[in-house]
Amino acid sequence: ARTAVVIPAAGRGVRLGPGAPKALRTLNGTPMLIHAVRAMAASRAVSLVIVVAPPDGTAEVKSLLDVHALPERTDFVVVPGGDTRQESVRLGLDALPPDYDVVLVHDAARPLVPVDTVDAVIEAVRDGAPAVVPALPLADTVKEVEPADRPGDPEPVLATPERARLRAVQTPQGFDRATLLRAHDTVTGDITDDAGMVERMGERVVVVPGHEEAFKVTRPLDLVLAEAVLARRRL
Numbered sequence: 206a207r208t209a210v211v212i213p214a215a216g217r218g219v220r221l222g223p224g225a226p227k228a229l230r231t232l233n234g235t236p237m238l239i240h241a242v243r244a245m246a247a248s249r250a251v252s253l254v255i256v257v258a259p260p261d262g263t264a265e266v267k268s269l270l271d272v273h274a275l276p277e278r279t280d281f282v283v284v285p286g287g288d289t290r291q292e293s294v295r296l297g298l299d300a301l302p303p304d305y306d307v308v309l310v311h312d313a314a315r316p317l318v319p320v321d322t323v324d325a326v327i328e329a330v331r332d333g334a335p336a337v338v339p340a341l342p343l344a345d346t347v348k349e350v351e352p353a354d355r356p357g358d359p360e361p362v363l364a365t366p367e368r369a370r371l372r373a374v375q376t377p378q379g380f381d382r383a384t385l386l387r388a389h390d391t392v393t394g395d396i397t398d399d400a401g402m403v404e405r406m407g408e409r410v411v412v413v414p415g416h417e418e419a420f421k422v423t424r425p426l427d428l429v430l431a432e433a434v435l436a437r438r439r440l
């Protein structure tokens with residue numbers, strides 16, 4: 206059972222503020238994407254990493270992979286991404302060779318996920334789950350609202366789901382190859398994660414424990430947190 210990882214890294218990262226595409230911003234001097242690639246290649250089970258680069262940044266991503274030390278046992282491929290995350294993942298899957306039967310999808314924006322989380326996801330797929338997502342319980346209570354027409358206007362609350370039953374999902378999400386390819390072939394619409402597409406097909410999706418350090422770097426404060434986590438690791 207060979208395992209490949211698709212890393213969508215083609216987003217602009219608008220919420221981080223102006224600057225380079227998010228995956229190319231540095232954390233303690235190293236591009237976020239390189240941290241993410243290393244986090245995947247840290248798993249001995251992973252033998253191929255497909256990076257989906259910003260369309261105008263493919264050459265830059267290739268040279269970054271060349272200059273940074275990465276494990277010899279892993280192959281790396283770079284393909285240009287699309288307008289949405291879903292499209293970028295699809296373009297990554299188009300580059301997947303036939304002999305991989307476990308496929309992970311991991312956001313470049315989650316550069317610090319520990320290898321134990323990666324391995325737990327792979328193991329759950331190998332044990333027979335068609336789709337696996339790492340996830341954590343929520344600290345905040347969550348409310349469903351009727352979104353306001355104008356930003357900043359008060360929004361009526363529709364419901365308060367029971368917090369104990371909710372999970373915040375992370376990546377890498379892991380899939381049996383055929384299941385993920387079928388999801389990308391048949392499911393359309395605005396879905397923000399790959400497991401959501403598998404759910405839409407009526408397939409079983411299971412959750413395994415995620416990790417605090419697998420948080421998504423989205424807003425400027427997340428950069429501060431990510432650099433602090435890296436500094437602590439070097440101690």
Ligand code: C5P
Nearest residue numbers: 213214215216287288289290293313314
């Ligand atoms: O925007 P968001 O943080 O949800 O993006 C999640 C991941 O999807 C990021 O790693 C981003 O680079 C990637 N992405 C992509 N292609 C897009 C949009 C986002 O590869 N068009």
